[in-house]
Amino acid sequence: MISSKTMKAVVLTSPTAADEIILTDIPVPKVRPGWVLVKVRAFGLNHSEQILRLKEISAKYIQKPIIPGIECVGEIADSSDSQFRCGQKVVALMGGMGRSFNGSYAEYALLPTSHVFAVTSQLPWEQLAAVPETYYTAWGSLFECLNLTSGDTLLIRGGTCALGYASLQLAKALGCKVIATTHKKEKLPLLSAADHAVLDTGELSNGISGITKALELVGPKTLYDTLHCVNKGGVVCSTGILGGVFSVRDFDPIRYIPNGVYLTGFYSNSPSQDIIDKIFNFLSVHDLIPCIGGIFKFEDIKEACKAFDKGTINGKIVIKTE
Numbered sequence: 001m002i003s004s005k006t007m008k009a010v011v012l013t014s015p016t017a018a019d020e021i022i023l024t025d026i027p028v029p030k031v032r033p034g035w036v037l038v039k040v041r042a043f044g045l046n047h048s049e050q051i052l053r054l055k056e057i058s059a060k061y062i063q064k065p066i067i068p069g070i071e072c073v074g075e076i077a078d079s080s081d082s083q084f085r086c087g088q089k090v091v092a093l094m095g096g097m098g099r100s101f102n103g104s105y106a107e108y109a110l111l112p113t114s115h116v117f118a119v120t121s122q123l124p125w126e127q128l129a130a131v132p133e134t135y136y137t138a139w140g141s142l143f144e145c146l147n148l149t150s151g152d153t154l155l156i157r158g159g160t161c162a163l164g165y166a167s168l169q170l171a172k173a174l175g176c177k178v179i180a181t182t183h184k185k186e187k188l189p190l191l192s193a194a195d196h197a198v199l200d201t202g203e204l205s206n207g208i209s210g211i212t213k214a215l216e217l218v219g220p221k222t223l224y225d226t227l228h229c230v231n232k233g234g235v236v237c238s239t240g241i242l243g244g245v246f247s248v249r250d251f252d253p254i255r256y257i258p259n260g261v262y263l264t265g266f267y268s269n270s271p272s273q274d275i276i277d278k279i280f281n282f283l284s285v286h287d288l289i290p291c292i293g294g295i296f297k298f299e300d301i302k303e304a305c306k307a308f309d310k311g312t313i314n315g316k317i318v319i320k321t322e
């Protein structure tokens, strides 16, 4: 299963513009107890990787050099002392991947078994790669946090991102009414799967009604307004930070959260085999193809990251290693 002693990887030591990304030849990592070696077949790009690459890499708590990448799909190349078997299809995400230890922008990744999950899906690698982080976050936000049911009317604020498209797809498959927003008029057609696509001017609460659940992807920048969009008894899940504001300043829960409205948040750091199984089962039962914005070859990772930074591709960018 391990075809070479060396592999190509993106190795970062300092802030790196997309234009400066190169593939380096380094040794394939040696497996150790509690960890498995995964032959990476494809992986998705994420915001947190962009933040790490451009800025956060300077922080002391990031080990350097570091291979970024918080998720991947592939096959077990060395199962070590785990229950996995060589060649088994897996997805992996989070748990410090690409931050505390080397991640997925590589041909092989040494990963802790706690964050590697078996899959039997027959989706092609590029479609499979659109699932782990994005659909796990959409699933957790919608079902663990919002307890979404078919009778709900869901507001997705900041719908034109990978997470927005995935959440819209899952909620519509469930049978919900969905209102999705974009801050760009020209992007309204991208939300045609929603019952209503709405232009977000920053203030929605005066013109919107009947919302029982809201998925906040713009984040603290619009959270106060989103809390005022939902009915009494409604729930808001703050999951994204697209607005570039990371926290609520001087948070006073008494005045900030309207009476009888519930606020929750989702953090994608605790995936489990059970949830991964549920996601793939849901996709299969509802005959859903994971949403993808663009597919690049590994050798073109520089171009993929440039497109990511410019925001020229709508939806999940996936890299195929072969």
Ligand SMILES: NC(=O)c1ccc[n+]([C@@H]2O[C@H](COP(=O)([O-])OP(=O)(O)OC[C@H]3O[C@@H](n4cnc5c(N)ncnc54)[C@H](OP(=O)(O)O)[C@@H]3O)[C@@H](O)[C@H]2O)c1
Residues within 6 Å of the ligand: 045, 046, 047, 048, 133, 134, 137, 158, 159, 160, 161, 162, 163, 164, 182, 183, 184, 187, 217, 218, 238, 239, 240, 241, 242, 243, 266, 267, 268, 269, 310, 311, 312, 315, 316
């Ligand atoms: N809580 C968690 O554990 C978790 C997990 C995964 C992701 N996230 C967060 O969820 C958000 C979405 O992630 P993603 O991977 O789906 O992002 P993405 O696909 O990379 O989407 C980025 C795009 O969102 C668009 N966008 C839509 N509304 C926006 C707004 N109001 N302000 C700025 N940009 C807006 C931008 O395009 P336009 O400006 O052209 O519309 C931008 O190009 C991110 O903030 C990410 O950090 C959180």
